[in-house]
Structures are given as structure tokens and as C-alpha cells.
Amino acid sequence: MARKSGSSGIKTAKQLHETATVLFAKNGYAAVSMRQIAREVGVQAGALYLYTADKQSLLFDLLDEHMKDLLDAWEGRTTPHEITPIDQLERFVRFHIRFHLPRADEVFISYMELRNLTPENFEVIQNARRTYEAILHDILSAGQTDGTFKVSDTKVATYAIIAMLTGMNTWYRDEGRLSLDMIEEIYLDLVLSAAGATP
Amino acid sequence: MARKSGSSGIKTAKQLHETATVLFAKNGYAAVSMRQIAREVGVQAGALYLYTADKQSLLFDLLDEHMKDLLDAWEGRTTPHEITPIDQLERFVRFHIRFHLPRADEVFISYMELRNLTPENFEVIQNARRTYEAILHDILSAGQTDGTFKVSDTKVATYAIIAMLTGMNTWYRDEGRLSLDMIEEIYLDLVLSAAGATP
DNA sequence: GTCTATACGTCGATAGAC
């Protein structure tokens, strides 16, 4: 068969990441073969190695991109100068939901495929995750100090709140009974209550 | 090489499940080979097929056992006759933590390897999970009705609380700074607050 | 940039000896 005409490297590179994200999320990193990805992208397996050193780098790049996007998105937000802990927490919750919900596959992979990273790659992703957690922890600590929040342990509360919010991705469906706006308000109430917020 | 002496079928069957649990949790179902399991158990790969029809059945059996144990443990508890929603919720939280924390591998597999089940097997596990969620949902609904709880949506609150509690498994370490008893109290506070409990 | 062809290892599962 003749070689596929009209292919462009940039397009293939992008399709590789998109396809790998979907397939890894659906079937798992270990269960997806390079051949399968290539077939879906529309090239031969060998051609994939023009865009990634190996399968491991492919996984790492997906997770690394996701965490960078997340932290960049948070940093890039416009933030008022003086803002109360309670408002900070509200902004965090809304941001988290709005960022994570439309990225179901990426979020899924970022949690499920950590164990398939090499130790060095795992360390990088884990650090990014800790950076994100620190954002919430700082907010809770500030509120705890000035008396607006009341939790037994800010560290555990941080984990609990993030788990609560991220868990949303496991049940949310676009055609579900609740709109995104409603879900946002429901979770906001849950988080503020859990933090013992007294406005 | 002579065949291994002193082996007993019952012992091997048990070791198969234990070994598979550990390996699947550590490396993932798809990444673990039957040969690897056999090596760890101390038999040849072929011998495993005396105890399981195939790899898929092995995974399903592990998850099915876990869910059955969970529901049986809940059913088997002694429960006072009349009990307030707030006490029910407290009992649920303590039960969940005590049951899940010592079963890190089983819990991990039960969440991570759902996608590697055949559709029929997935359905069975999913039903068991829904049964468990219904326990919490009933408690929240009762409290919502009689005014002891105050959540915007009992369904979402159910998911959120279970996610919050189960998320504990991702960070808990035996040698950590918090004892099991302390963690139990911290999460109890978080859950009661999230539910808007007014004692 | 993409192709074909292939090296070389490992997979799940089975057959038959003991």
C-alpha cells in the first residue's frame, strides 16, 4: 500500500496525544498497544516513534501536560487583592470543578496511571500534585487561623476536600439530571460546610 | 525438576488470591502476567488453571469477594433498634474507615480495575457498589427528612462523602503522624459538618 | 514523514507425563 498522503507531522503529533489520552483512559496504559494507538491515529506503529521516545514517555508527557495546564490555569486567574479565606475557598472550588469536569479522561489517567510511571517520572508528577494541594491547604490554614474555618486537621481536610471534588468525575454525565451550575453550588455548600465555614 | 512436594490445593488456592491481590494492586491487572503470579505463588503457570478458569475470572472473583465481604460485614453488625440519623451516620463513617483502611489493596483494585472487567462482570460489581451507596443515601435521606441534616442534594452528598472517606486510602500510611483513632475522629467531624448535622 | 519488514521477547492457555 502506498504511504498515506496529506499527513502532517504537527497534526499527527497532536492526534497521538489525543488518541493516547482516550485509549489510556478507557482501557488502561498497560492494556493499550502502540499498534492500537497507531491504527486509531491512522499511521503505522513505527511512525509513532517519530513523536515519542517510547511508550513511557508518551504517558509521562500526557500527565505532565495535564498538571502544567492545571497549575498554569490557576496562576493565570485574575485575583482580587485582599480576599477573605471564605472567598478564596469558594474560588478554589469553582475553579477545580470547572477545570476538571471537561477533562474527564486526563483526570482519570492522572489518578489511575501513576503506578505505571517510572520512579523519576512519578516524582515529577507527584511534586506538581503537591503544589496544587498546597494551594488549598494554604487557604484552609489561613481561614483556620483567623477563625472563619473550623476543621480538626487542615492536612486531612485538604485531602478530603480534593477527593470529594475529584470524585465528581466518576459519576458526572453530561446528560445527567443536574446542570453544571447546580453541581457547582451543591459542592460549594458541601465544601464550605465541611470546612466549618462561618460567614 | 521434580514436582514441588508438600503443596496442598487449598493452600495454593488461597495463596493465588492473596498474591493476585497484591500484584494487581501494585502493577495493575493488565501488566501482571499469569506467569508472574505463578512464580510468586510457587507453582508453574499451568497449575493456576486448576483454581481459576482464566485471568478474567480471577479478577472478578477478587472484586466479588471484596464486595460480598463489605456488605456482609455491614449486615452482620449489631444495631440498636431505634437510632437517630446522626448516630446512624456516625456508625457508617466509623464502619467504613475500619473496614477499608486495613484492605488497601482490595479497595485499590476495586476502584482501578473496574474497566478490565467484562461487561457482565462489571454489572455484578456495580450493583454491589450501588447497594453499599444506598445504605448511606438512606441515612442521609432520613436525616434530611427529620431535619437533622441539611444538604442541597442527598445523592450528590452520598457520592461526595464516600469519595472523601475512600480517598483516605490514597494517603494513609501506618507509620504516619496520625493514629487510626485520630483519623476516625477527624473524618467523622468532616462528614457530620458536610451533612450539615445539627445535634 | 511514513512505510514495510522484522527481531526478539512474552503473553494466555492447553496437552500430556508423572
Added chain:
DNA sequence: GTCTATCGACGTATAGAC
């Protein structure tokens, strides 16, 4: 109940033609 040996398929990754 466990072993050895093996089948046929599929895995990642590379070499070299075009």
C-alpha cells in the same frame, strides 16, 4: 496437584527503503 513443553498470537521497538 504439579510439572514440562509448546502453540499461536501479540507486544515494543528498530532498520532501512522510498
